[in-house]
Amino acid sequence: MxxxxxxxxxxxxxxxxxxxxxxxxxxEDATFQKIADRCGxxxxxxxxxxxxxxxxxxxxxxQLTSGIEEKLVCFIKDENLSSEDKLxxxxxxxxDACTENHRLFIVVLNHLxxxxxxxxxxxxxxxxxxxxxxxLLSTIIxxxxxxxxxxxxxxxxxxxxxxxxxxxxxxxxxxxxxxxxKELYTAINLSVDGILAKK
Numbered sequence: 001m002x003x004x005x006x007x008x009x010x011x012x013x014x015x016x017x018x019x020x021x022x023x024x025x026x027x028e029d030a031t032f033q034k035i036a037d038r039c040g041x042x043x044x045x046x047x048x049x050x051x052x053x054x055x056x057x058x059x060x061x062x063q064l065t066s067g068i069e070e071k072l073v074c075f076i077k078d079e080n081l082s083s084e085d086k087l088x089x090x091x092x093x094x095x096d097a098c099t100e101n102h103r104l105f106i107v108v109l110n111h112l113x114x115x116x117x118x119x120x121x122x123x124x125x126x127x128x129x130x131x132x133x134x135x136l137l138s139t140i141i142x143x144x145x146x147x148x149x150x151x152x153x154x155x156x157x158x159x160x161x162x163x164x165x166x167x168x169x170x171x172x173x174x175x176x177x178x179x180x181x182k183e184l185y186t187a188i189n190l191s192v193d194g195i196l197a198k199k
Contacts, residue, residue, distance in 0.1 A: 007049075010049065011049050011050075012063075013039070014035070014039050014041075014046065014049055014050070014056070015056065015059065015060050015063065017035070017038045017039045018030075018035045018038070018039070018056045018057075018060070019060060019103055019104055019107070020038060020103075021034050021035050021038050022057065022107040023103050023106055023107055026107075026110050027053075027057065027107055027110055027111040027114060028110075028114055030053060031053065032046060032052065032053050035053065035056065057107070057111070060104060061104070061108070061129060062129075064097065064101055064104060065129055065130070065132075065133070067097070068093065068094060068097045068133070069132055069133065069136065071093045071097075072090050072093065072094075072133070072136045073136070075089045075090050075093070076090075076136060076139060076140060082147075082149060083140055083141075083143045083144030083147055083149045083150065084144065084149050084150075084192060084196060086140050086143075086144075087137075087140050087141070087144065087162075087192050088188065088189070088192050090136070090137070090140060091162065091165070091166075091188045091191070091192070092185065092188060094133075094166055095166075095169055095181070095184055095185065095188065098166075098169055098170050098173055099173060099181060102173040102174060105170050105173060105174040106174045108174070109171070109174045109175070111125075112125065112126070130163075133163075134159055134163060137159050137162055137163065138155055138156075138159050141153075141155050141158050141159060141162075141195075142155055144195075148197055149196065149197060150195045150196060150197055151195055151196070151197050153195060158195055161191065162191060165187060165188070165191055169181075169184050172184070
């Protein structure tokens with residue numbers, strides 16, 4: 001049991017240091033050797049944890065998205081929360097996670113630009129990773145409409161609006177390196193206020 005715990009702990013440490021390499025070097029120029037050097041281990045040891053640079057990168061994204069999804073599911077299942085409270089909590093939780101992981105989003109943005117340069121569609125890369133998030137947002141919206149808390153709006157359109165807010169927040173955090181994000185929290189409240197049914 002302790003071997004598994006130590007392995008997972010070491011894996012997280014590698015991911016943290018690899019993220020620094022990705023941020024410093026960019027995804028394309030980061031190498032397996034540079035990641036191993038930053039971790040103070042050999043490439044052979046690094047292969048015990050990850051098979052290549054891409055796996056490290058994707059694993060970082062999965063770790064982030066699965067952590068966010070776990071929190072969101074807890075909010076959705078909480079019967080003591082109204083749909084309005086669930087939606088506000090979910091959006092704030094996502095924004096908090098984006099703020100805490102802004103360095104990762106810098107790397108993601110650069111990686112998406114590299115994908116686009118190769119002629120591939122970066123949306124394919126993104127959409128595979130956010131489909132569950134969009135489903136969870138739709139679940140809350142549908143619940144709110146059914147409970148009469150939200151206006152009877154087009155669920156897809158509301159989902160698109162909220163997801164566009166999330167994307168623009170990530171962009172602002174990655175590009176402008178904004179440490180001051182109070183305006184984004186205000187925007188969350190305005191977005192939710194806009195879909196509430198009149199009481």
